[in-house]
Amino acid sequence: MKTIFQSELKVVNIGLESFQQALAASGCQAVQLDWRPPLALSEKDRRTLALHRGAIDKANKKAVDIVLNGKPFLVGLEKAVDVLPGMRKNSVFHAGPPIGWERMCGPMRGAVIGALLYEGLARTPEEAEGLASSGAVAFSPCHEHGAVGPMAGVISPSMPVYVVKNEEHGNHAYCTLNEGLGKVLRYGAYGPEVIERLRWMAEVLYPALARAVAKVGRVDLKNIIAQALNMGDEVHNRNRAATSLFYRALAPAIVRTCPQPERAAQVLEFINSNDHSFLNLSMPASKACLDAARGVKDSSLVVAMARNGTDFGVRLAGTGDRWFTGPAPVPDALFFPGFTKEDANPDIGDSAITETNGLGGFAIAASPAIVQFVGGTSKDALDYTLQMYEISAAENNVYRIPSLDFRGTPTGIDAVKVVEKGILPFIDTGVAHKKPGIGQVGAGVVSAPAEPFERAVAALARSLDRATRRPGRQRRPEGRPGRRPLGRGR
Amino acid sequence: MKTIFQSELKVVNIGLESFQQALAASGCQAVQLDWRPPLALSEKDRRTLALHRGAIDKANKKAVDIVLNGKPFLVGLEKAVDVLPGMRKNSVFHAGPPIGWERMCGPMRGAVIGALLYEGLARTPEEAEGLASSGAVAFSPCHEHGAVGPMAGVISPSMPVYVVKNEEHGNHAYCTLNEGLGKVLRYGAYGPEVIERLRWMAEVLYPALARAVAKVGRVDLKNIIAQALNMGDEVHNRNRAATSLFYRALAPAIVRTCPQPERAAQVLEFINSNDHSFLNLSMPASKACLDAARGVKDSSLVVAMARNGTDFGVRLAGTGDRWFTGPAPVPDALFFPGFTKEDANPDIGDSAITETNGLGGFAIAASPAIVQFVGGTSKDALDYTLQMYEISAAENNVYRIPSLDFRGTPTGIDAVKVVEKGILPFIDTGVAHKKPGIGQVGAGVVSAPAEPFERAVAALARSLDRATRRPGRQRRPEGRPGRRPLGRGR
Numbered sequence: 004m005k006t007i008f009q010s011e012l013k014v015v016n017i018g019l020e021s022f023q024q025a026l027a028a029s030g031c032q033a034v035q036l037d038w039r040p041p042l043a044l045s046e047k048d049r050r051t052l053a054l055h056r057g058a059i060d061k062a063n064k065k066a067v068d069i070v071l072n073g074k075p076f077l078v079g080l081e082k083a084v085d086v087l088p089g090m091r092k093n094s095v096f097h098a099g100p101p102i103g104w105e106r107m108c109g110p111m112r113g114a115v116i117g118a119l120l121y122e123g124l125a126r127t128p129e130e131a132e133g134l135a136s137s138g139a140v141a142f143s144p145c146h147e148h149g150a151v152g153p154m155a156g157v158i159s160p161s162m163p164v165y166v167v168k169n170e171e172h173g174n175h176a177y178c179t180l181n182e183g184l185g186k187v188l189r190y191g192a193y194g195p196e197v198i199e200r201l202r203w204m205a206e207v208l209y210p211a212l213a214r215a216v217a218k219v220g221r222v223d224l225k226n227i228i229a230q231a232l233n234m235g236d237e238v239h240n241r242n243r244a245a246t247s248l249f250y251r252a253l254a255p256a257i258v259r260t261c262p263q264p265e266r267a268a269q270v271l272e273f274i275n276s277n278d279h280s281f282l283n284l285s286m287p288a289s290k291a292c293l294d295a296a297r298g299v300k301d302s303s304l305v306v307a308m309a310r311n312g313t314d315f316g317v318r319l320a321g322t323g324d325r326w327f328t329g330p331a332p333v334p335d336a337l338f339f340p341g342f343t344k345e346d347a348n349p350d351i352g353d354s355a356i357t358e359t360n361g362l363g364g365f366a367i368a369a370s371p372a373i374v375q376f377v378g379g380t381s382k383d384a385l386d387y388t389l390q391m392y393e394i395s396a397a398e399n400n401v402y403r404i405p406s407l408d409f410r411g412t413p414t415g416i417d418a419v420k421v422v423e424k425g426i427l428p429f430i431d432t433g434v435a436h437k438k439p440g441i442g443q444v445g446a447g448v449v450s451a452p453a454e455p456f457e458r459a460v461a462a463l464a465r466s467l468d469r470a471t472r473r474p475g476r477q478r479r480p481e482g483r484p485g486r487r488p489l490g491r492g493r
Numbered sequence: 494m495k496t497i498f499q500s501e502l503k504v505v506n507i508g509l510e511s512f513q514q515a516l517a518a519s520g521c522q523a524v525q526l527d528w529r530p531p532l533a534l535s536e537k538d539r540r541t542l543a544l545h546r547g548a549i550d551k552a553n554k555k556a557v558d559i560v561l562n563g564k565p566f567l568v569g570l571e572k573a574v575d576v577l578p579g580m581r582k583n584s585v586f587h588a589g590p591p592i593g594w595e596r597m598c599g600p601m602r603g604a605v606i607g608a609l610l611y612e613g614l615a616r617t618p619e620e621a622e623g624l625a626s627s628g629a630v631a632f633s634p635c636h637e638h639g640a641v642g643p644m645a646g647v648i649s650p651s652m653p654v655y656v657v658k659n660e661e662h663g664n665h666a667y668c669t670l671n672e673g674l675g676k677v678l679r680y681g682a683y684g685p686e687v688i689e690r691l692r693w694m695a696e697v698l699y700p701a702l703a704r705a706v707a708k709v710g711r712v713d714l715k716n717i718i719a720q721a722l723n724m725g726d727e728v729h730n731r732n733r734a735a736t737s738l739f740y741r742a743l744a745p746a747i748v749r750t751c752p753q754p755e756r757a758a759q760v761l762e763f764i765n766s767n768d769h770s771f772l773n774l775s776m777p778a779s780k781a782c783l784d785a786a787r788g789v790k791d792s793s794l795v796v797a798m799a800r801n802g803t804d805f806g807v808r809l810a811g812t813g814d815r816w817f818t819g820p821a822p823v824p825d826a827l828f829f830p831g832f833t834k835e836d837a838n839p840d841i842g843d844s845a846i847t848e849t850n851g852l853g854g855f856a857i858a859a860s861p862a863i864v865q866f867v868g869g870t871s872k873d874a875l876d877y878t879l880q881m882y883e884i885s886a887a888e889n890n891v892y893r894i895p896s897l898d899f900r901g902t903p904t905g906i907d908a909v910k911v912v913e914k915g916i917l918p919f920i921d922t923g924v925a926h927k928k929p930g931i932g933q934v935g936a937g938v939v940s941a942p943a944e945p946f947e948r949a950v951a952a953l954a955r956s957l958d959r960a961t962r963r964p965g966r967q968r969r970p971e972g973r974p975g976r977r978p979l980g981r982g983r
Contacts (some may be wrong), residue, residue: 234724370852
């Protein structure tokens with residue numbers, strides 16, 4: 004005991020970093036152990052997962068290979084009601100997991116009001132609110148109809164959408180066209196200029212792009228994304244390079260197929276004025292690849308992370324159509340002048356589909372400008388990406404990071420690793436004002452909440468457990484490869 | 494002595510790295526000291542430079558501030574003969590320091606032949622050779638007429654040129670339009686397809702771009718270059734982002750001002766098909782900034798590095814119009830299939846004006862893809878840029894490197910530092926076949942040769958020495974600030 008109190012104090016701290024920081028500040032030698040407690044999971048579920056680790060890993064390998072081999076191409080543009088599965092005349096699709104009008108956050112309500120005005124189903128915002136709350140509007144998540152939408156993610160029947168085809172698997176994904184920045188529907192604004200822009204997009208932009216895509220046949224989105232990662236984009240919060248490459252690829256065809264040169268010039272100017280144009284293509288490109296991996300039995304691979312501004316929802320490849328949710332967090336952000344975190348709505352949008360696909364926050368080492376934006380360094384950006392390898396099932400075979408010597412981006416979130424390691428997915432995001440009608444107030448980063456992952460993994464564990472207990476099945480010892488049902492193939 | 498031979502051998506090696514490598518390979522602990530001998534300089538010149546260090550530093554500060562504050566804008570396009578100072582009907586301007594037909598390398602001869610065919614001054618390559626060797630053609634370096642040209646850098650009277658204005662200082666710089674890759678004039682090819690393309694550029698591309706630039710007024714080249722450095726370009730060997738941004742900025746105006754949409758589409762396609770389009774703008778943008786710093790007395794700042802494929806030439810701000818030359822080295826390159834270093838011409842072109850301006854090889858940390866191209870890693874790219882800070886007069890205030898936390902690029906080569914430290918400028922480059930008529934055979938990197946810097950610094954030392962010895966001047970003690978002539982301002 005005596006020697007302890009005579010020797011210099013050296014502290015190893017585990018847990019809250021502020022303890023270590025306080026000691027270090029007072030001159031004491033204090034080391035912070037890089038360790039996090041695992042997320043909450045019952046002892047029984049933990050045992051089940053350990054028992055089935057081999058089967059889960061095998062299923063994840065299968066699922067992530069499907070994601071990596073996806074070949075997303077832009078093949079056309081159509082009106083939403085003509086192509087979105089299950090869309091009816093009174094449908095309004097939205098970002099994130101299912102939610103009704105009563106629980107919807109401000110910006111999503113604002114976007115719904117705008118969509119009803121745009122569709123001509125209401126003449127005033129008040130009328131739109133009345134209609135939305137009456138039960139006459141059929142709300143449903145974009146994700147359940149092969150679609151994704153940034154921020155509020157509202158898609159109404161007459162909006163034009165990009166049609167993306169995963170040519171490896173034959174499935175399609177859809178997304179609206181990006182409106183630009185400022186007061187826009189996806190951030191909950193619904194003023195006259197918002198509705199007018201949406202009409203111009205349907206009447207001028209949509210036919211011009213549709214003709215141009217028809218002329219070139221198809222646009223290879225995976226190729227554009229791969230190039231953009233070499234050009235400072237992570238194709239979630241930064242899309243300048245991808246937008247440029249998309250614009251370059253399509254401009255000659257836009258000019259050739261537009262009946263009036265002035266219209267062609269306006270279309271080019273609209274895309275040129277908005278570096279986020281490509282976001283509405285990187286999202287369905289990701290969705291098309293991830294949807295192909297849905298339904299892979301026993302897999303803990305995350306196939307969707309999405310937020311409706313109230314709840315953060317997760318779906319796994321191996322847990323069917325179920326959503327696992329928890330409260331959406333408020334992002335750390337750089338706020339536009341005049342706004343603070345007080346104004347910020349909790350995290351919202353389907354755009355985390357990019358992170359789910361090894362892009363966005365997972366590829367942020369390729370885009371240090373984004374981290375600098377919220378006060379970080381290029382080393383922070385590297386560290387975020389390096390940490391995401393810890394919870395990923397694979398390294399991407401096409402999407403690569405120059406500053407990591409072109410190492411593939413961490414791709415395919417393994418929810419079991421998230422829960423075991425207590426490392427949560429890192430997401431780039433925009434920030435909407437919490438009240439309807441205002442719009443964007445900032446941009447920043449956020450970590451996914453723990454609950455959806457805890458719930459998803461618990462559900463997977465229970466389904467594995469049930470499967471093992473079924474008559475005619477044998478329980479296999481720990482560490483052995485997965486079960487093979489007797490008498491039928493996988 | 495005994496203890497030396499009993500203890501383990503530990504070696505510190507200075508000089509040739511192979512000694513250290515051989516020891517390390519055999520398991521011996523051997524450290525390589527990062528040291529190079531200074532370049533050759535007489536003891537007298539060395540003393541003179543030491544005596545005037547203060548004056549040189551002050552002059553360099555003045556010169557590099559002029560470079561940093563340059564504001565290069567594309568303000569129009571014209572025919573070379575109408576705008577290039579000193580261009581006559583029989584002029585052919587070329588890259589690098591002065592050279593006559595008899596000493597010209599193969600690719601430059603090829604480009605001259607092509608230019609004479611293009612101008613209609615010869616009907617066959619043989620006729621062109623006869624004319625070129627007859628003395629009837631007035632050869633002169635681009636650099637001596639406010640112009641720069643990539644590779645052979647040949648400019649003949651009827652070629653269209655970009656007109657770049659340095660709005661801070663009022664001076665202009667000029668460069669031809671980029672032809673694309675493959676068999677092109679600047680790499681020494683002169684076949685019918687080369688001449689035909691040059692005609693199309695003069696008849697279709699030139700008027701379309703001229704009208705578009707007139708419509709938008711001017712294009713901010715510094716802004717595009719700054720953005721491109723955040724997007725994986727170093728705007729010498731990689732110009733994909735800068736070309737994209739230039740294309741985006743100009744496309745709507747091209748469409749609006751082109752009488753036929755099909756022509757506009759062809760022009761867009763031509764630029765879109767050639768990621769090097771912007772090289773011919775990053776070069777005159779650099780030239781415009783550096784030319785403004787010419788004539789700053791006592792300054793050892795390099796204002797031009799240029800190669801004619803035979804000689805490598807350097808000009809300093811403080812040594813007037815003189816060129817200091819040495820043999821051009823053969824680059825380390827990745828060769829196209831079927832070619833080897835045997836086929837390579839020594840380094841050629843005015844494009845090292847980008848390195849002279851803190852871009853290209855000096856900014857290669859922003860563009861690790863280029864180093865990977867010749868077998869290096871992203872760390873190598875960082876190291877090259879870090880080493881260039883050692884010989885630079887300043888860090889750029891606008892051009893920044895994301896992976897170095899947006900540190901300004903090393904800008905303004907101080908020839909005295911080059912000689913004192915023995916660190917030679919690092920240059921990205923293309924490689925031409927040494928025979929005329931063939932074209933590009935590879936791309937790679939090269940270090941500038943020592944001789945031009947040794948000669949330039951010796952000349953500067955002699956001019957400083959002469960100035961000190963003039964009647965009415967006093968010799969100042971070492972380390973004191975520079976001389977101020979009595980009775981008149983600087």
